Amino acid sequence: MASVTFEKITKRFGSFTACENLDLEIRDGEFVCLLGPSGCGKTTTLRMMAGLETPTSGRVLIGDRDVTAVHPKDRKIAMVFQDYALYPHMNLADNISYPLKVRGESREARHAEARRVGDVLQIGHLMERMPAQISGGQQQRTSLARALVTPSEVYLFDEPLSNLDAKLRLDARGFLNHLQRDLGITAVYVTHDQAEAMALATRIAVMDRGRIVHYAPPLEIYHRPATTFVASFVGNPPMNLIDCTARIEGGALVLEAEGLTVPKLPVTPAIEAAAAEGKMTFGVRPEHLWIADGSEAGQIAGELFANENMGPESLVTLARTKDSRLTARLFTDEPLNLPETTRLGFATTHVHLFGPDGVRVPGVDE
Amino acid sequence: MKRFSLLSARAGATFMSPAGLLVGAFVIVPFFWVIFVSFTNRSLLGPTALNPDFVWFQNYIELFTSGRGVEPGTFGFSLILTVQFVLFSALIGQALLGLLLAWLLQQVPKSVKGFTETMVIGAWILPEVVIGFAWFAFLDYDNGTLNGILDALGLPRGDWLLDYPFWVIVVFNTWRGTAFSMMLFNSAFASIPPSYFQAADVAGASSWQKFRDIGLPLIRGHVVTDLILITMWTFNVFTPFLLTRGGPGGQTEVLSIYTYRVAFRDFDFGKGAAVGVVVMLINLAFALFYLWVARKRTPRKEAT
Numbered sequence: 001m002a003s004v005t006f007e008k009i010t011k012r013f014g015s016f017t018a019c020e021n022l023d024l025e026i027r028d029g030e031f032v033c034l035l036g037p038s039g040c041g042k043t044t045t046l047r048m049m050a051g052l053e054t055p056t057s058g059r060v061l062i063g064d065r066d067v068t069a070v071h072p073k074d075r076k077i078a079m080v081f082q083d084y085a086l087y088p089h090m091n092l093a094d095n096i097s098y099p100l101k102v103r104g105e106s107r108e109a110r111h112a113e114a115r116r117v118g119d120v121l122q123i124g125h126l127m128e129r130m131p132a133q134i135s136g137g138q139q140q141r142t143s144l145a146r147a148l149v150t151p152s153e154v155y156l157f158d159e160p161l162s163n164l165d166a167k168l169r170l171d172a173r174g175f176l177n178h179l180q181r182d183l184g185i186t187a188v189y190v191t192h193d194q195a196e197a198m199a200l201a202t203r204i205a206v207m208d209r210g211r212i213v214h215y216a217p218p219l220e221i222y223h224r225p226a227t228t229f230v231a232s233f234v235g236n237p238p239m240n241l242i243d244c245t246a247r248i249e250g251g252a253l254v255l256e257a258e259g260l261t262v263p264k265l266p267v268t269p270a271i272e273a274a275a276a277e278g279k280m281t282f283g284v285r286p287e288h289l290w291i292a293d294g295s296e297a298g299q300i301a302g303e304l305f306a307n308e309n310m311g312p313e314s315l316v317t318l319a320r321t322k323d324s325r326l327t328a329r330l331f332t333d334e335p336l337n338l339p340e341t342t343r344l345g346f347a348t349t350h351v352h353l354f355g356p357d358g359v360r361v362p363g364v365d366e
Numbered sequence: 367m368k369r370f371s372l373l374s375a376r377a378g379a380t381f382m383s384p385a386g387l388l389v390g391a392f393v394i395v396p397f398f399w400v401i402f403v404s405f406t407n408r409s410l411l412g413p414t415a416l417n418p419d420f421v422w423f424q425n426y427i428e429l430f431t432s433g434r435g436v437e438p439g440t441f442g443f444s445l446i447l448t449v450q451f452v453l454f455s456a457l458i459g460q461a462l463l464g465l466l467l468a469w470l471l472q473q474v475p476k477s478v479k480g481f482t483e484t485m486v487i488g489a490w491i492l493p494e495v496v497i498g499f500a501w502f503a504f505l506d507y508d509n510g511t512l513n514g515i516l517d518a519l520g521l522p523r524g525d526w527l528l529d530y531p532f533w534v535i536v537v538f539n540t541w542r543g544t545a546f547s548m549m550l551f552n553s554a555f556a557s558i559p560p561s562y563f564q565a566a567d568v569a570g571a572s573s574w575q576k577f578r579d580i581g582l583p584l585i586r587g588h589v590v591t592d593l594i595l596i597t598m599w600t601f602n603v604f605t606p607f608l609l610t611r612g613g614p615g616g617q618t619e620v621l622s623i624y625t626y627r628v629a630f631r632d633f634d635f636g637k638g639a640a641v642g643v644v645v646m647l648i649n650l651a652f653a654l655f656y657l658w659v660a661r662k663r664t665p666r667k668e669a670t
Contacts, residue, residue: 073571074570075568077568079568081564083559085562085564087562087583099569102571146569
């Protein structure tokens with residue numbers, strides 16, 4: 001096991017910049033998720049850790065070792081690929097033990113080892129099968145087994161669950177979480193699925209256009225997203241964001257937008273500075289909204305747009321203006337009969353504030 | 367099951383008939399005609415030109431008995447020569463060199479790859495007569511380019527076409543045909559997902575291990591196809607004639623040139639047709655053998 005450090009890494013493909021001046025530190029035993037939309041540079045970052053791409057500038061360290069120019073095979077890493085990269089002409093035992101074969105271990109020894117790892121991953125009874133003869137979930141675990149068969153300092157995962165259907169993905173996610181608890185490996189995991197990142201990571205690095213915009217434990221990212229981008233990426237459904245006019249009046253912050261009623265909020269120096277430009281973004285998570293009974297100080301009103309009952313919860317979408325919608329996540333298994341104009345309530349403790357540049361403005365209690 | 371068709375069977379047959387007539391007239395009829403002629407003593411000149419006799423297997427028996435052994439000019443010599451020619455120029459030369467080049471091209475920068483591909487394909491798309499003349503000019507004793515280079519380097523010149531005629535046509539055919547194998551293997555390698563090789567890289571595999579364990583097994587079907595095609599092409603190739611005319615002294619008289627000489631210079635149509643039939647049977651045997659290998663599902667036993 002070892003730490004991984006990125007020092008001012010920049011990667012360009014021609015005129016396209018995939019990663020810009022990236023600093024990232026992954027501690028020994030940590031499970032870090034690189035989370036972001038496609039094209040944000042997360043896979044490129046992972047591939048630079050693996051040595052499959054060379055940074056244009058900057059240094060990559062594994063432990064204390066500078067591996068920037070080191071070939072993948074000498075980095076003591078293991079990697080799980082999005083398409084699993086299982087060899088169709090080898091059975092599972094040969095596939096899993098291939099890293100041992102290239103090290104010259106005997107057929108018996110490496111097959112025994114493949115079997116042992118296979119048993120841990122519940123595919124031990126399939127060792128004679130070919131990859132085409134097993135299910136997608138089993139293929140995924142086979143590629144995982146191949147990564148685990150040799151002791152490595154860092155384990156890299158490139159969207160390993162994205163080729164599975166929804167139910168299998170949940171199973172495999174739980175399995176990975178269990179494995180991480182068991183083995184305590186250092187792992188870097190690329191995904192565009194925020195739920196996967198929340199479920200697995202000890203820390204999440206949210207990436208946007210080649211930069212890391214927020215690097216923190218999952219709940220920190222959920223409770224205090226660093227920017228509007230992070231707020232709108234993490235959470236399902238993501239945070240509701242409303243652009244407001246802002247001014248300081250009588251020592252309190254006054255936010256105004258169509259349909260929005262916000263009680264006066266206490267002012268800090270940071271809030272005062274952000275409000276000076278007259279614009280701020282108000283945010284509240286869907287699960288922190290409820291159907292208003294009229295007594296609330298904080299309310300949002302809008303035309304009912306959609307009312308989706310999912311069983312244990314309902315998603316209610318309101319059109320606050322013609323092109324601004326917000327969603328509430330209501331934990332009820334009863335059918336909801338809502339009027340055409342619906343009002344949602346919220347508590348001021350759940351309000352997130354962002355400055356005109358999209359950066360989080362800490363509230364009074366932070 | 368209901369079959370869907372664009373045209374009625376009659377309309378389809380109408381459209382097919384011109385092509386069918388041409389194929390019949392120029393492929394199928396000559397095919398059986400050659401087999402028939404091979405059992406006669408038909409020739410261009412002399413009494414048997416107009417009234418050939420049916421001689422049964424006389425032509426075939428002569429092929430395998432005349433000349434008492436394998437000196438140049440006999441069928442036996444040409445057959446052995448052709449097998450050697452196929453072995454060296456097609457299997458070792460084109461296929462092995464093509465495979466090596468294709469593998470090396472996977473690991474070089476795109477610009478180098480593009481340049482190499484262009485050069486090799488250049489050798490392949492030029493007309494045969496042009497290439498034949500170019501090589502003749504290259505190897506000429508008095509004014510040839512090769513001897514010119516050797517002179518400049520202070521090395522002794524050689525009379526390549528006279529002293530090493532067999533190796534000249536082997537090198538020539540290798541140079542000429544490697545492009546096909548290279549392109550075929552190149553596209554075969556390119557069809558393997560890059561993650562297979564990256565996974566092997568991470569696992570610590572060397573280039574040779576990646577080739578042996580992943581690259582080669584995954585393009586096995588392409589290798590078999592390539593071997594069938596180049597073996598048959600090389601078996602029938604006539605281009606060495608442009609360099610050596612089968613000489614000197616019949617030393618480079620591969621089967622195609624032998625057939626040509628017997629049929630169109632000695633005007634012994636019957637015997638020429640017999641050679642043609644034998645060559646066809648050999649090609650058929652090759653094709654069946656390779657198809658059998660390709661279909662056979664061999665459980666992979668790895669050497670450890």
